Amino acid sequence: MAENESCASASSCSRGSCEGCPSHASAQNGTRNTSFIEEPNKNSNIKHVIGIVSGKGGVGKSLVTSSLAGVMARAGYSVGILDADITGPSIPKMFGVHGPAAxxxxxxxxxxxxxxxxxxxxxxxxxxxxxxxxxxRGPVVAGVVKQFWTDVQWGDIDYLFVDMPPGTGDVPLTCFQSLPVDGIVIVTSPQELVQMIVKKAYNMADMMHIPVLGLVENYSYIACPDCGKKIEIFGESHIDEVAGELNVPVIGKLPMDRKFATAADGGRIFDVENEYLVSAKEILEKL
Structure with missing residues (x-):
């Protein structure tokens, strides 16, 4: 059995390896170990860091990331997106920006x-x-993510959204340990396996003492263009029962809507006002 049950590697670490684990000290006093938090660039003033995570790929995590950024920007806040999905970056395309970075x-x-x-x-x-x-390889990818925090001059940012790759691997672990994450939003889809997938992401955040701000269900339904009836193309949603079990709110249910895909493909995702994330805005403003 693992020595440190609160460790992100609890299923595999031993007594010997646990002594040098970044989570070891935090397990002794029940608090998040902040000794590995990296300092941002000296000319960065970032008030809130929000992680956008998913237990599996293909659920529209980048769409939710860009939409949350858009919601807060429309409310008058300064926002930024750190695209931590190093091997599958899509944020620049969605916003119509191109390199090389200056x-x-x-x-x-x-x-x-x-x-x-x-x-x-x-x-x-x-x-x-x-x-x-x-x-x-994983360590190199994780190092680049840290550099996007320490070596980039972000300036004044009210909300920095971190678009993470799916799963519970190196990059989410690096972000949780190295960045002062105020909370995460878990993105999922309405399928039977949602309970298992959401719980994996939730449990990782819990192990790292990161608050889960809420769940967003993407591909929730299609609205009939004639009568407006909601058609649950992926089956009955289970997000509310999972949220109730975990005691976290559902902060958005996004339908399948062509306007999102059209705007993203055209590099103008910011043109779409996402009215389905009003609850998310309210929660972010309370941080």
């Missing part, structure tokens, strides 16, 4: 700024070719 006189990287004012940093902004695959 640097200041000191050689410090600057985020690209979309037409709506959203500041963005992504690996696609530093590659010579946007279609070039990123074939890096």
């Amino acid at each position: 640097a200041n006189a000191e050689g410090v990287m600057l985020p690209e700024v979309a037409e709506d004012g959203t500041k963005i940093m992504s690996v696609n902004l530093i590659l010579d070719d946007e279609e070039q695959p990123v074939i890096w």
